[in-house]
Amino acid sequence: xxxxxxxxxxxxxxxxxxxxxxxxxxxxxxxxxxxxxxxxxxxxxxxxxxxxxxxxxxxxxxxxxxxxxxxxxxxxxxxxxxxxxxxxxxxxxxxxxxxxxxxxxxxxxxxxxxxxxxxxxxxxxxxxxxxxxxxxxxxxxxxxxxxxxxxxxxxxxxxxxxxxxxxxxxxxxxxxxxxxxxxxxxxxxxxxxxxxxxxxxxxxxxxxxxxxxxxxxxxxxxxxxxxxxxxxxxxxxxxxxxxxxxxxxxxxxxxxxxxxxxxxxxxxxxxxxxxxxxxxxxxxxxxxxxxxxxxxxxxxxxxxxxxxxxxxxxxxxxxxxxxxxxxxxxxxxxxxx
Amino acid sequence: xxxxxxxxxxxxxxxxxxxxxxxxxxxxxxxxxxxxxxxxxxxxxxxxxxxxxxxxxxxxxxxxxxxxxxxxxxxxxxxxxxxxxxxxxxxxxxxxxxxxxxxxxxxxxxxxxxxxxxxxxxxxxxxxxxxxxxxxxxxxxxxxxxxxxxxxxxxxxxxxxxxxxxxxxxxxxxxxxxxxxxxxxxxxxxxxxxxxxxxxxxxxxxxxxxxxxxxxxxxxxxxxxxxxxxxxxxxxxxxxxxxxxxxxxxxxxxxxxxxxxxxxxxxxxxxxxxxxxxxxxxxxxxxxxxxxxxxxxxxxxxxxxxxxxxxxxxxxxxxxxxxxxxxxxxxxxxxxx
DNA sequence: GGCAATCTTGTTATCGCTAACACTTACCGT
DNA sequence: ACGGTAAGTGTTAGCGATAACAAGATTGCC
Numbered sequence: 018x019x020x021x022x023x024x025x026x027x028x029x030x031x032x033x034x035x036x037x038x039x040x041x042x043x044x045x046x047x048x049x050x051x052x053x054x055x056x057x058x059x060x061x062x063x064x065x066x067x068x069x070x071x072x073x074x075x076x077x078x079x080x081x082x083x084x085x086x087x088x089x090x091x092x093x094x095x096x097x098x099x100x101x102x103x104x105x106x107x108x109x110x111x112x113x114x115x116x117x118x119x120x121x122x123x124x125x126x127x128x129x130x131x132x133x134x135x136x137x138x139x140x141x142x143x144x145x146x147x148x149x150x151x152x153x154x155x156x157x158x159x160x161x162x163x164x165x166x167x168x169x170x171x172x173x174x175x176x177x178x179x180x181x182x183x184x185x186x187x188x189x190x191x192x193x194x195x196x197x198x199x200x201x202x203x204x205x206x207x208x209x210x211x212x213x214x215x216x217x218x219x220x221x222x223x224x225x226x227x228x229x230x231x232x233x234x235x236x237x238x239x240x241x242x243x244x245x246x247x248x249x250x251x252x253x254x255x256x257x258x259x260x261x262x263x264x265x266x267x268x269x270x271x272x273x274x275x276x277x278x279x280x281x282x283x284x285x286x287x288x289x290x291x292x293x294x295x296x297x298x299x300x301x302x303x304x305x306x307x308x309x310x311x312x313x314x315x316x317x318x319x320x321x322x323x324x325x326x327x328x329x330x331x332x333x334x335x336x337x338x339x340x341x342x343x344x345x346x347x348x349x350x351x352x353x354x
Numbered sequence: 355x356x357x358x359x360x361x362x363x364x365x366x367x368x369x370x371x372x373x374x375x376x377x378x379x380x381x382x383x384x385x386x387x388x389x390x391x392x393x394x395x396x397x398x399x400x401x402x403x404x405x406x407x408x409x410x411x412x413x414x415x416x417x418x419x420x421x422x423x424x425x426x427x428x429x430x431x432x433x434x435x436x437x438x439x440x441x442x443x444x445x446x447x448x449x450x451x452x453x454x455x456x457x458x459x460x461x462x463x464x465x466x467x468x469x470x471x472x473x474x475x476x477x478x479x480x481x482x483x484x485x486x487x488x489x490x491x492x493x494x495x496x497x498x499x500x501x502x503x504x505x506x507x508x509x510x511x512x513x514x515x516x517x518x519x520x521x522x523x524x525x526x527x528x529x530x531x532x533x534x535x536x537x538x539x540x541x542x543x544x545x546x547x548x549x550x551x552x553x554x555x556x557x558x559x560x561x562x563x564x565x566x567x568x569x570x571x572x573x574x575x576x577x578x579x580x581x582x583x584x585x586x587x588x589x590x591x592x593x594x595x596x597x598x599x600x601x602x603x604x605x606x607x608x609x610x611x612x613x614x615x616x617x618x619x620x621x622x623x624x625x626x627x628x629x630x631x632x633x634x635x636x637x638x639x640x641x642x643x644x645x646x647x648x649x650x651x652x653x654x655x656x657x658x659x660x661x662x663x664x665x666x667x668x669x670x671x672x673x674x675x676x677x678x679x680x681x682x683x684x685x686x687x688x689x690x691x
Numbered sequence: 692g693g694c695a696a697t698c699t700t701g702t703t704a705t706c707g708c709t710a711a712c713a714c715t716t717a718c719c720g721t
Numbered sequence: 722a723c724g725g726t727a728a729g730t731g732t733t734a735g736c737g738a739t740a741a742c743a744a745g746a747t748t749g750c751c
Contacts, residue, residue: 412737
């Protein structure tokens with residue numbers, strides 16, 4: 018109907034309609050205290066009537082800051098990282114922030130640096146980096162970011178604000194659960210050791226074994242995939258002394274179950290398995306998988322809160338939050354033999 | 355070192371250093387033809403020396419357009435949607451676009467409309483909506499978007515530019531594969547019927563059955579989860595006449611396998627199963643799952659290309675691209691009996 | 692060699708908003 | 722009644738880029 022719907026209304030249009038200056042409109046928009054209630058209502062009405070929406074670019078230009086949060090993450094369909102990303106988007110959206118995602122193919126220095134710079138280009142208000150390997154942390158270390166930064170699953174040694182899942186505690190819980198079922202020791206299939214996640218899970222596993230005075234079997238390293246879990250499983254399946262295995266994630270555990278099944282080793286009668294992540298499918302593995310569930314939503318929320326705190330209060334100190342995972346018992350663990 | 359690293363350099367700073375006007379700098383940045391080579395080099399050098407990076411907000415303000423592409427998708431850890439999203443981010447980043455993700459909790463009209471509006475607020479240059487249900491399409495239909503729009507897995511009846519996986523062809527391939535193995539008919543566990551994906555897979559399945567003159571068993575509907583696949587499986591497992599099942603996705607198929615396993619029905623000896631999606635774990639199910647693989651990267655690339663075409667050429671006609679999936683044979687299909 | 696056409700560059704206005712300041716009115720205490 | 726403070730509003734000046742136009746430099750052609 019409107020012939021000249023060409024340009025969307027600007028603040029001055031609202032101002033004219035409401036009979037005030039554009040600055041007053043701006044004040045209403047930004048909830049400034051010193052506006053008479055009546056004026057406020059008039060402006061609000063005009064905004065509604067015109068369907069006015071502030072131009073973020075203009076605001077960003079003048080304030081030098083946007084309502085955009087950048088996330089840097091590895092481009093991956095692995096459940097853990099993908100969930101984290103989804104949870105973060107959700108949390109940020111609820112807080113009224115738009116989210117710009119920069120996925121990187123690899124987590125090396127240049128990729129991370131590039132993704133961060135692309136975000137900086139866009140004048141993001143803050144940055145979340147899922148940085149589970151050293152190279153990612155390194156890239157951030159000597160980079161003048163200039164905006165609030167939160168890393169997820171990074172290295173606690175670093176200076177930046179950080180949220181992590183307590184990987185070691187989760188691994189410890191998994192290991193102790195297997196020990197408590199009566200197993201003499203627990204084997205571990207780890208993730209790539211340059212991942213902090215993997216390193217801490219190893220540490221937790223080893224710590225639990227040491228505390229229990231159990232023998233520490235050689236570490237079996239793999240990547241995070243089902244395929245690598247399967248390969249590891251084929252080896253383990255041939256060793257009768259292996260009665261309990263803690264896999265660094267559920268994908269691996271799936272591969273493991275398949276390998277055991279092929280070799281006629283029954284889970285949990287012959288060998289017990291615990292995973293990590295609690296993928297939605299874990300309850301439908303054969304058998305249902307006992308696993309460790311990190312609370313990705315909590316991680317994301319904590320990360321966002323920390324970021325927002327830095328946004329509001331420049332002087333907010335670097336901070337860290339550790340989220341404890343929980344053990345989910347299903348049917349893949351039983352006493353040995 | 356730099357005491358006043360406070361403000362990042364602007365175009366005028368570059369201009370001053372290069373001894374030209376800021377407009378010339380702008381021309382260099384935008385690859386305008388009429389700039390002397392020597393000047394161009396001088397400006398480039400100044401840019402490099404200062405580490406200058408253009409302010410996107412300022413550009414967006416004056417041009418009314420950003421280098422930002424918005425994606426609207428359901429917040430989900432399901433493999434299909436998540437892969438699509440990841441693939442799209444990847445493709446867009448490679449094309450030099452930033453990606454703003456607006457995940458929505460549900461795919462109803464308001465959620466979609468809200469997410470679209472939030473993106474519009476930010477002056478995205480274009481919009482990609484993963485709109486696999488009618489309500490999503492509806493929301494877009496009567497919404498003056500005003501920017502190029504591409505829908506993924508939407509309804510071909512609609513007027514907007516569209517990229518889809520050829521769900522029906524995939525379903526047909528799955529069904530025919532089972533028929534070719536000698537099964538008299540094929541049962542189907544579908545996704546929620548309000549999803550186009552689900553509807554077309556049903557159509558493909560039914561079409562293949564009709565063409566083969568096979569009896570059409572009642573449709574078993576489920577959601578996309580392993581859990582619902584398991585529930586459906588428990589029912590099917592009790593029916594000896596069921597020898598072949600096509601599940602609408604691999605998650606369901608996993609639940610199905612578990613149910614069959616519990617009831618002592620061996621796959622593939624007693625019953626054959628085909629899934630859809632080819633999740634990375636499918637090869638490690640028990641048994642390895644024969645499934646249909648949609649090429650998510652191709653979908654994302656096509657979507658982006660279509661969007662870019664609209665961006666460059668206002669008059670580009672609405673277009674559609676259909677990506678054909680392929681059958682991946684593994685070990686979950688065998689002749690009956 | 693002279694004039695038009697073209698290339699190269701600079702000047703000015705403008706996008707839509709917020710910050711800073713100025714101004715008016717109302718209310719306070721003495 | 723009067724200066725002083727605070728509340729409410731308007732005016733002006735940018736933020737950092739592009740667009741439109743203007744103007745000087747160079748080229749081409751007869």
